[in-house]
Amino acid sequence: MIVVFTDLDGTLLDENYSYEAAKPALNYLLRSNIPIVFCSSKTRAEIEVYRREMGIKDPFISENGAAIFIPKYYFDFPYAYTKQLDDYNVIELGTEYSVLRETLERIRRTTGYEIVGFGDMTVEEVARDCGLSLKEAKLAKLREYDEAFSILEGDEREILRLIREAGLNYTKGGRYYHIIGNNDKGRAVHILTELYSKKFKDVKTIGIGDSLNDLPMLMTVDIPVLVKKRDGTYDMDIERIMEGKLLKAEGIGPSGWKWAIENIVIKGKGDEK
Ligand SMILES: [Mg+2]
Known part of the structure; x- marks a missing residue:
């Protein structure tokens, strides 16, 4: 298969x-x-x-x-999952959003760099920046384990190093950097x-x-x-x-x-x- x-x-x-x-x-x-x-x-x-x-x-x-979302009756054998939510069994591998936000905020404060995360932006700003409708931007802001951010002014390498020093990770998608846990x-x-x-x-x-x-x-x-x-x-x-x-x-x-x-x-x- x-x-x-x-x-x-x-x-x-x-x-x-x-x-x-x-x-x-x-x-x-x-x-x-x-x-x-x-x-x-x-x-x-x-x-x-x-x-x-x-x-x-x-x-x-x-x-x-x-996180992995598995429809409840998809696999007909038992397996380990973290929680049940709506019609899913959820396997969580990520770090809570609030922890990621705090880390980004601390880096911003200590370096003075201009870093903007989805959490700092309004629905309208996310929509404009990503080319999304307002409805889609609202969904994009419902982050659970990953904060998307851009660096408006600052040393990219230093920021990424500080993220790693905090025991977290980062990745880069098409438009944004993402601060994430060890997932x-x-x-x-x-x-x-x-x-x-x-x-x-x-x-x-x-x-x-x-x-x-x-x-x-x-x-x-x-x-x-x-x-x-x-x-x-x-x-x-x-x-x-x-x-x-x-x-x-x-x-x-x-x-x-x-x-x-x-x-x-x-x-x-x-x-x-
Ligand atoms: Mg892609």
């Missing part, structure tokens, strides 16, 4: 948050009952909107690997893969991403796929770190996504890699 783990922003979604270009491939997976697991820096509230819209019923990973997409993908391996005997995982926060996910799956960024180039760091192991999709964001599914799943080209 194939399981597809995918990033959203810049991967399945283009810069206007459209997945139109990927639709034929998406529909193929849905018809074939191939699990599609979103693995995004987005919040649970944001991800739920896309799942509902696309008709996906599989588990998902929110906020850069901070990454890879650990969450690994846990879900174990559960899938128990459900289906033979599991082959595909991971599709576009930027550095996808690296741990790409390093964890059987077939890592990198789509082109908006400017038509591939993420240089991922290219360098993963070298020959990577399958480079021909296409930007959702077009590359469609290319990947067509070539790996539909034509079965992944076996050659």
Whole structure:
């Protein structure tokens, strides 16, 4: 059984948050009952909107690997989870939002640098900055384990060093830095893969991403796929770190996504890699 783990922003979604270009491939997976697991820096509230819209019923990973949401009756065997919430069993791997906010605030105070987090911005500001509707921006601000921030003025490397000194971590998505706990997409993908391996005997995982926060996910799956960024180039760091192991999709964001599914799943080209 194939399981597809995918990033959203810049991967399945283009810069206007459209997945139109990927639709034929998406529909193929849905018809074939191939699990599609979103693995995004987005919040649970944001991800739920896309799942509902696309008709996906599989588990998902929110906020850069901070939490795994598994529909209650999805796996018919017992497994460890942190809490139950609505219709999910939730496996929490991340650090509480308030702790992340306090750390960012302390760094701002001690360095005097101009750092702006989602928590400092109004719904209107987030909407404008991200090109989201007000409704979407409201969902984007419902952060549980990850604070998105930008550095308006200050030494990037020093800020990132101070984050690490505080025992926390950071990653960079398309538009923002993210301060997070000791979670990454890879650990969450690994846990879900174990559960899938128990459900289906033979599991082959595909991971599709576009930027550095996808690296741990790409390093964890059987077939890592990198789509082109908006400017038509591939993420240089991922290219360098993963070298020959990577399958480079021909296409930007959702077009590359469609290319990947067509070539790996539909034509079965992944076996050659
Ligand atoms: Mg992305």
